[in-house]
Each structure stands twice: as structure tokens, then as C-alpha cells.
Amino acid sequence: MGKILRISLLYVFLLLALTGCGNKQKANIEQQPSEKSVKIYLSNKEKNSWINKDVNISSVNNEDIVTEIFEILQTGIEDEPDTITTVPSFIRLLEVKLEKSNLILNVSEEYYKLDTVEENICRVSLISSLTELDFVDKVEIYVEGMPLKGPDGKALGPIGKDQLVFDDPENESKTLKKVLLYFSDKEGLGLVPEEVQLELNPNEPLEKTVLNLLINGPLNDTEVRTIPAETKVISTSISEGVCYVDFSKEFKTKHTGGSTGELLTIYSIVNTLTELPDINKVQFLIEGEKEELFKGHLQFNILFERNLDLVLDNNKK
Secondary structure (H helix, E strand, O other): OHHHHHHHHHHHHHHHHHHHHHHHHHHHHHHOOOOEEEEEEEEEOOOOOEEEEEEEEOOOOHHHHHHHHHHHHHHOOOOOOOEEOOOOOOOOEEEEEEEOOEEEEEEOHHHHHOOHHHHHHHHHHHHHHHOOOOOOOEEEEEEOOEEOEOOOOOEOOOEEHHHOOOOOOOOOOOEEEEEEEEEEEOOOOOEEEEEEEEEEOOOOOHHHHHHHHHHHOOOOOOEEOOOOOOOOEEEEEEEOOEEEEEEOOHHHHOOOOOHHHHHHHHHHHHHHHOOOOOOOEEEEEEOOEOOOEOOOOOEOOOOEEOOHHHEOHHHOO
16 A cells, blocks of 8 residues: 555656646746847949838837847848848937837948938938837937938928838939039139039938039039048038038048138038028038138138129129
């Protein structure tokens, strides 16, 4: 009888032990993060077609889901060699913010390094991918806390998938606009306005496009450029009528100097930019920093306003 009792107790002990292990295994399975499938939009290598793919994500929190999709668009999909990453790895995601069903993405200033085609691919890929999420209707892109602007200098605002030109990635909507650029005359005595018609793309701020035209120089040989050709426009932004222009160091280091030369350079830029909507003043930065003097003659850390006294003869507006 005692032997039978000992065997029964051993059986019960083993049964409990096995049951406990089973429960532990079940608990471990339940604790594993559940994955869900979402659709993202990538470009093919030729940049002439969109490819949508379903990918699995493990994040649960809405903001984390957005971040994970952003990172997938940066790294690409390993088993999809025919696609390219649509968000360059040098762009940092600074903040994700949800205002009801509107998603705000705040990215780093490196976003402005993208050319027109790259920016179009990046923006369309982000918006079309993120609006696939059931909690996102529209996406608004900010750069360093400032809303991304269109060629008219106004914020693009929240964009839904139905507002995208969801065509070939390289397809650009052609918009023509007349702008007035101010160059120096050959003698360096003053400024001369030159009206040009340019082809705009909504992906680049108008003020940045215009500055690059100034750097490229005039279309005729009766005027000369006022900005060193090696200069790069790092970024532009507009706030409360002030256009903030951040140039590369070559704007100063490659400039020939001289009090008149400094004046013509500064006001060729200021007069050109104040021709654009919503710009009344200009603040200059060099590599992100204000500097007290330009090349030794002109105070450089102030807000500059339009000055037509340097415009020659009857060219004044």
C-alpha cells in the first residue's frame, strides 16, 4: 500500500511539473511581440516606377510604428534587389507627432541637400507609405521645426495620398514663373535687374531655387555674378517675413572683398529675395552661424532690408 502511494505521489509530481513547463512555454510565446504587415512604397533602380511591398513590423506604439517604417525606407528590403532606398540615410528623424489623424514628421536640415528628383521620391514614398496606416490620413513634413515650403514660399501643409501626383518618381510637374534677379554691372558700379522665366518644381523652396540662379550667374555678358560660384545653399527658411539663408563657407572665403563688392553681393541677394512673396528682410548665416562682419567692411549679423539705391539708373522698381 505504501509503495502504491509513493508511485501515485510521484505521478502527481511529474504531472504538475509537466503542466508548469507547458504554461511557462505558453507564457513565453504570448510575451513575444506580435508582428503586423504594412504596405510601403519604394522606387525601382531606374527611378521610373513605384513598387509597393508588404513588410512586417514589430512596433506597437503609433509613434514607434512610424519610426520603424521611416527606418525601413532608409535601409531598404534585403530580398528586393530591384528597389532603392527612398529616404537617404543621412536624414535624421527628429520627432514624430500625431495630431488626431494628421502626422507631423520633423526631419533634420540634411533634407535640403536632396535634389528635385530625390526630394520628390523621398516625399512621395514617405507620405504614400505612412498614409497606409489606419491612424494616419495626412502627413506634414517639417525641417528642423519649420514647415516644408513650396515654390511660392508657403508651407505645403498636411498632404494626403489623394493629393500626391502618384506617377513615375522622376515625373515633375512643370510650372513656369517669372522672377527678377539682381546682378552687378561689369564695372561694379551698381545692380542691374534681369527678368528670367524658370521652371519650378513644388519640391524645392522658391527662395532656394532663386539663390542657385544667382550663383549660376546672369544669362547675358553685360552683367556679372555677385556670389562666388563655389558657394552652396545649405538651407533656407522663412519666418514672420524674414528669410534665413545659410550659405557654405565659400560664400566668404572665395569672395574678393572690398566695400563696394560686399554691398553689391549682399543687396543682389536681398533685393532678389524681397521680390518674392512673404519676404521683407534677410538674415545671413555661414555654416549655421551668424558672423559679425562679412569680409571686413560690412556688418553681417543684422537683418537686411530692400535697398534700391544701388540699382542703376532707370532700372529701379
